[in-house]
Amino acid sequence: MRETRLDTARIRAARRVIDPVFLDTPLYRCEALEPGLGCAVSIKLETANPVRSFKARGTEVVASLLVDQDSRAVVCASAGNLGQALAWSGRGRGLDVTVVASRFATTAKLDRIRALGATLELVDGDHEVARERAAAIARRDGIRLVEDSLDIETCEGAATIGLELVDATPSFDAVLIALGGGALATGVGHVVKAMAPEVEVICVQPLGAPALTHSWHRRRVVTTDSTDTIADGVAGRYPIPAVLDDLLLVADDAVLVQEASIIAGMRMLLDHAGLVVEPSAALGVAAILEDRDRFAGRHVVTILCGSNVDVDAYHRWVGAAGINGS
Amino acid sequence: MRETRLDTARIRAARRVIDPVFLDTPLYRCEALEPGLGCAVSIKLETANPVRSFKARGTEVVASLLVDQDSRAVVCASAGNLGQALAWSGRGRGLDVTVVASRFATTAKLDRIRALGATLELVDGDHEVARERAAAIARRDGIRLVEDSLDIETCEGAATIGLELVDATPSFDAVLIALGGGALATGVGHVVKAMAPEVEVICVQPLGAPALTHSWHRRRVVTTDSTDTIADGVAGRYPIPAVLDDLLLVADDAVLVQEASIIAGMRMLLDHAGLVVEPSAALGVAAILEDRDRFAGRHVVTILCGSNVDVDAYHRWVGAAGINGS
Numbered sequence: 295m296r297e298t299r300l301d302t303a304r305i306r307a308a309r310r311v312i313d314p315v316f317l318d319t320p321l322y323r324c325e326a327l328e329p330g331l332g333c334a335v336s337i338k339l340e341t342a343n344p345v346r347s348f349k350a351r352g353t354e355v356v357a358s359l360l361v362d363q364d365s366r367a368v369v370c371a372s373a374g375n376l377g378q379a380l381a382w383s384g385r386g387r388g389l390d391v392t393v394v395a396s397r398f399a400t401t402a403k404l405d406r407i408r409a410l411g412a413t414l415e416l417v418d419g420d421h422e423v424a425r426e427r428a429a430a431i432a433r434r435d436g437i438r439l440v441e442d443s444l445d446i447e448t449c450e451g452a453a454t455i456g457l458e459l460v461d462a463t464p465s466f467d468a469v470l471i472a473l474g475g476g477a478l479a480t481g482v483g484h485v486v487k488a489m490a491p492e493v494e495v496i497c498v499q500p501l502g503a504p505a506l507t508h509s510w511h512r513r514r515v516v517t518t519d520s521t522d523t524i525a526d527g528v529a530g531r532y533p534i535p536a537v538l539d540d541l542l543l544v545a546d547d548a549v550l551v552q553e554a555s556i557i558a559g560m561r562m563l564l565d566h567a568g569l570v571v572e573p574s575a576a577l578g579v580a581a582i583l584e585d586r587d588r589f590a591g592r593h594v595v596t597i598l599c600g601s602n603v604d605v606d607a608y609h610r611w612v613g614a615a616g617i618n619g620s
Numbered sequence: 621m622r623e624t625r626l627d628t629a630r631i632r633a634a635r636r637v638i639d640p641v642f643l644d645t646p647l648y649r650c651e652a653l654e655p656g657l658g659c660a661v662s663i664k665l666e667t668a669n670p671v672r673s674f675k676a677r678g679t680e681v682v683a684s685l686l687v688d689q690d691s692r693a694v695v696c697a698s699a700g701n702l703g704q705a706l707a708w709s710g711r712g713r714g715l716d717v718t719v720v721a722s723r724f725a726t727t728a729k730l731d732r733i734r735a736l737g738a739t740l741e742l743v744d745g746d747h748e749v750a751r752e753r754a755a756a757i758a759r760r761d762g763i764r765l766v767e768d769s770l771d772i773e774t775c776e777g778a779a780t781i782g783l784e785l786v787d788a789t790p791s792f793d794a795v796l797i798a799l800g801g802g803a804l805a806t807g808v809g810h811v812v813k814a815m816a817p818e819v820e821v822i823c824v825q826p827l828g829a830p831a832l833t834h835s836w837h838r839r840r841v842v843t844t845d846s847t848d849t850i851a852d853g854v855a856g857r858y859p860i861p862a863v864l865d866d867l868l869l870v871a872d873d874a875v876l877v878q879e880a881s882i883i884a885g886m887r888m889l890l891d892h893a894g895l896v897v898e899p900s901a902a903l904g905v906a907a908i909l910e911d912r913d914r915f916a917g918r919h920v921v922t923i924l925c926g927s928n929v930d931v932d933a934y935h936r937w938v939g940a941a942g943i944n945g946s
Contacts, residue, residue, distance in 0.1 A: 315646075315647075315648050318644065319646070320641075320645070320646065320668035320669065321641075322641050322668065322669050322670050323670055324670070325670065325735065325736075326732065326735070337668075339668050341894060342646035342648065342663075342665050342668055342895075343646065343648050344648050344649055344650070344651065346894055406652065409651065409652070410651075564896065564931070565931045568667060568672055568896040568927035568928070568929070569668075569896065570890065570894040570895065570896060601894035602894070603894070605890070605891045609939075613935075613939075
């Protein structure tokens with residue numbers, strides 16, 4: 295294939311600087327989900343770690359590099375998961391971490407960022423506003439701005455999941471990847487296409503935050519004026535051109551799913567797999583629910599990328615209906 | 621220490637016949653739990669695998685041995701988790717598996733046993749009645765009866781968790797272990813006392829199913845007439861003398877906890893760690909909640925041994941109160 299910004303040797307090297315607590319996460323067939331989904335389903339679980347998402351794979355790479363460069367501080371904009379992860383990785387290495395977030399971000403995520411010792415700065419506006427503010431802080435203080443998906447370390451960290459997937463036996467027919475900024479999709483997609491090109495790489499985004507999916511289909515950056523989804527972890531409006539270029543090389547498809555399917559996916563994962571996930575992590579199951587014929591009889595792996603949810607919102611989403619099964 | 625029935629070299633050998641999907645499970649510090657518990661808490665997560673409990677570590681050892689002996693069939697009595705695990709391990713090796721269970725066992729567990737291809741036989745009565753029936757089937761058919769905790773393979777399988785705990789850095793001050801038949805406690809306890817004797821081994825049982833804890837304190841087998849607990853996975857009435865002997869050698873303490881504490885523990889694990897667990901798996905957190913002073917300032921690891929719950933019962937337990945936080 296044509297070359298993405300990623301390099302498999304560098305991804306292998308990234309594994310060596312990531313705390314092992316984030317590596318070699320559970321990967322297992324979940325048969326209890328299969329009657330409801332009509333295909334063989336395996337789960338790659340990225341929630342059973344100190345920050346409850348895959349993002350620390352990337353922040354470990356970033357923080358390790360900063361320490362090598364004698365940096366003292368770092369800033370990022372984050373809807374929550376990147377901020378938590380950077381706070382965790384920075385704290386362990388003595389870095390001052392500042393996280394800029396929308397004041398509308400998930401409370402549970404913001405609380406955890408503070409608890410991990412980072413300086414939290416809230417902005418009025420959405421994630422794109424937070425990105426601008428974080429960039430301004432970086433310029434003012436002369437410190438590293440970590441830009442999720444744009445910065446190659448965030449993609450390389452996420453890509454280590456791909457190494458763990460292609461090593462699995464038996465192999466899969468398709469991998470379903472939540473699509474937000476694109477670090478997870480381009481990272482995992484790069485490894486899969488480099489080492490197991492026969493595996494279909496399918497990105498999944500909410501209909502309410504479709505910018506990168508629309509961009510992929512039109513092969514040019516398409517922005518949106520707003521987002522409207524409970525999947526806060528993937529709600530961006532301005533796709534990054536370099537990330538789109540990579541995504542065009544590694545994704546076989548990008549699909550959009552409805553909010554109701556995301557909620558149904560979260561409920562199925564709770565009822566049949568005993569797993570609490572945040573909405574972004576249910577995108578893969580949502581995609582199967584919306585297109586069963588496409589996956590019938592195939593073996594699909596879906597990456598459950600995070601479990602940081604506000605407890606009250608989670609109960610509202612999966613609550614009463616979940617009691618009667620789904 | 622005096623010798624238990626277990627042997628560390630055999631436990632290391634057991635690792636080699638256990639499907640890797642059950643090994644090297646997540647072990648991580650869960651800081652979000654700590655303000656509520658007053659101590660450092662790490663989680664050993666045994667729920668993210670195809671049978672959602674640690675029991676397959678033992679059934680993998682049993683099934684592997686049976687295949688080496690050209691056996692074709694196997695039977696066990698189980699409240700659910702052992703049955704699921706034996707069904708999984710047997711299916712993969714071409715063994716006919718029969719599971720005898722109380723018809724009052726958790727429906728979700730019974731459904732999964734059937735789905736895994738085992739023959740399920742229900743008895744009127746509790747787990748002890750199921751044990752008698754399973755023994756009768758084994759005699760009638762001349763096949764292997766797997767007796768949880770009595771059979772050394774079930775203890776050796778569970779003990780592989782201990783190897784993973786003692787390899788951890790930093791090490792722990794105490795390990796909290798759900799106490800049912802005793803395989804988990806004697807297995808993990810053996811390894812901890814052999815390799816990290818300074819770590820306190822504390823067994824936890826529900827007040828409503830206290831037989832083995834009473835036996836440990838009195839240093840002789842004490843039975844009970846009934847059990848009354850939601851923690852079905854640990855609800856036995858007749859402790860096994862050989863298991864008690866081992867437990868007396870490896871446990872530093874055995875404590876009983878109230879049902880309300882078990883429910884509070886399940887709710888804390890959901891609200892602050894995003895983890896669904898069955899009642900047995902919340903026993904460790906319950907023990908901390910009931911005796912905070914004992915654990916204050918220490919680093920405690922608790923083994924979350926399973927997540928097989930009926931969804932409707934789970935919602936009742938953690939439901940409404942969980943919405944308002946705990």
